Amino acid sequence: MEAVESNGRHGGTDRRKSKKHRRNRWACVFLLVNNFFQFAAYYGVSTNLVNYLKYRLNEDSKTAANSVTNWEGTGSIAPLIAGYLADAFLGRYWTIVLFMVISAVGYGVLTASASVVKLQSAVLYAGLYLVALAGVLEPIMAPFGADQFDESDEEERDRQSSFFNWFYFSIDVGSLLGGTVLVWVQSNVGPGLGYGIPALFSVVSVLVFLAGSATYRRDQPPGSPLTRIAQVVVAAVRKFDVETPSDLSLLHECDAVDGMSVIQGSRRLAHTGQFRLLDKAAVETASDKAGASPWRLCTVTQVEELKCLLRLLPVWASGIIYAAAYTQVTTTFILQGDTMDPRIGRFKIPAAALSVFHTVSVILWVAIYDRAIVPLARRVTGHERGFTQLARMGVGLVILAVAMVAAGALEVARKRLIARHGVYAAADGPSLPLSIFWQVPQYVVMGASEVFTLIGQMEFFYDQAPDAMRSLCSALSSTSFALGDYASSALVVVVARVTARGGRPGWIPDDINRGHLDYFFWLLTVLCIGNLVAYLLIARWYTYKKTAR
Template structure:
């Protein structure tokens, strides 16, 4: 990704104001270091997380249920820690120092895990200490995403285009890392040993730190910490409630705003935000009364920019909610898709392809779709729409919602065909291939649904990442980017609850239900049709959200 356009001294706050020119390639090299760092981090992380359940069973002697719960608890903690890291970056440490400090914590975590695995130490205390240190230190994706996007000058049209391209290629590095970590390193753990299998991720974590620090001279934009965003939000709510009876003036210019000497807002490193008409009640917090002039207090009077910060977050929440249903359907790759694949013939000649490994085709699909989207689809859309990004961000996410619906329909269609094969051969009690009897139907018939899921991911997940960064206030971008990723975690919980409810509701009266232990006697196809209908309904609601949404505006 070549970057020629660079910021001028008039760019927004947080820049270091060093002289630059159109030939300056600093952004290019900054992105190279960030991409390499992200790839190394993901390789290490997925090298541990992908096969973690087997380590807990083989080395710590946990049963399947306890091991599965341990993994989900750890993943949930990692999601929470991502928000903690994002909060610290926006509020106190800044993004650069948050990344550096948390990566050093992750190096210690990998070292502890390696020592525990290599020495085969009795007890689980040391291993869990390393594991939860990793949950803390490895939760950097929202901060690193924001830091990388910060390198581009949004006031420059060409750099704004390249910033949009950055999100695509950043996500590509995540997939490269997950592919290597989830295949090569898992093979090392299974075939060579856990000590080396965890030692290699430790090495990658050291490389990640080295690469990030090596790029320090190339990073040209450092968003300064703006103080606690939670405090600012609370101040707006309290001030608006205390002024419940105050009339909001019709002229928005009469609302209180504090401009610094450099034209920025009173929040360090944050541009001023233009007033919007949504959530008018909150505007009461920016109405200056006689009492505010004699006894000024941030808990009674807030700036327009501070009020608009809260409005930005409130507008993002419905978009976040629409991503939960998407994530719930997406989560079928690690659950019902595998149940379906377990019954199909996994052999290619004498080589066996486990159902779980087939998800690699989704990762490869993403790796194919990213350059296709960035180099082909966006330029074509740009000519058609005249937009810098080709599509609006909301339109891009909407396309992904529809594409995922097609994936559920593809899975349901395959399930109908699979049931026909079951009926034709009378294979109702094969116990999903566990006894060596697989349906005479190749597992590779699942590839199309995985490929379509990958396409939807490129549109929606990457679009969501870019959208939340772009629409977040300057001093809350790490936190809002982290917030967007919570839809994935919530979607997994919704998926688990949906499977449980459907299985129980359809198994009443002695029936097998849609998702019995032997799915050859169930109706998994009906479950996929249900998911497709939920996706369509979610898309309908999303259209209303997109129509209602008001894009953030800054005051130049």
């Protein structure tokens, strides 16, 4: 009888577990398909936007480039707003729905502006800035997808880690379609259809997301994270002269039940020894006994939320140099390729088209990492994810430096051919007898770096953020790329001015055949190595978040 009952219990547990796995699997399918359509639409617009503004709207090169930069900057800042709304008021599900609908309207406006000549200028920019809000969805969609897995289940945690890899995979497959096929349609068929297809894709992405609604696990917004952070700071300042008790169990945590804190949907966080001054906010004094204001007495979980954020900031800052070097894929790599032999038979390959190898590299490396590297690393390290998240990002930083070395080595070979053949006119003269396909290795290596660092960063910021701040922290991680773009632009300006003194052409002149792009790549290599050293110190100092039992 006992055996029957035991089998019944286990059978029921297995059925519930199987049902949960099926539901998670379907939720992920809907999210990944949605992601594919969403980013195919986005890159179908963004990839060729500068040429559209220049040749269709007759903007000069500088104005068109600045317009695209400002547009991309808006898309980089908007996730912070969306992340705050998701954590404080709407929850991730309704935030995603809201911004997807807004971006779909934007694509419709873009299509109208491209089809009707009279509407082109002002209406186009209105549509563009509505579409920019589509950029907020990645930092919200990734944690929403990760929410579908039960972190208390070891098998579910492994699936969650794998989800981040395939989430990024869907982005790159979408960007590959948008950046090639849709750009070809815009250039060869017309902008009306070229923007109409992204508009259709955006509508399909909304419908796919809504179709999966019954399968999703949804979070409840826990309230403003900024308010809770401000309360900790104010309470700690008020109690600056209060002694922290040696028995840390005396620190305030209001009636937690089953490991949950008083913050809606948030697990309690265990006390950590860093930033001890903030602990004063959780010290309960005699005057607090009657029921203190949250601006005077905070829970340990509130204090640890702020500590988590402070620990994330140095890791976030290390991403700025990474982004500055990564940006070379769309800048100096293309300048380098412009002077090389683009022919393959009768066809000429534009230098910018080689970025396809970077995208394909990411797609392939995601599969290799998830299916081969992780299982192997798991056997070697014994870690459930193969690598710790910090170790994974560190490997990517090393690979990034290798990519800069590869670009620098190719530039040295290119400069030697210039000297040998006397080719000093990059724009009008003949191309060098050096195939542009020699650039492929640096694109492939850069793709490997992206799989380790950027996907690792996405997972890290989700996992290490407090439960009630995951949208905001995931959005914060994406802003390092915006700052990296600005840092790269500033570095180019400074290097160009400093090295061009005394009538010299400098490292990055208009005619790069007369410059020293190789020196610039060596400078980036040094910065990458310096950033890696700083990152290793940060990783050693970092304390992983722990939930209270």
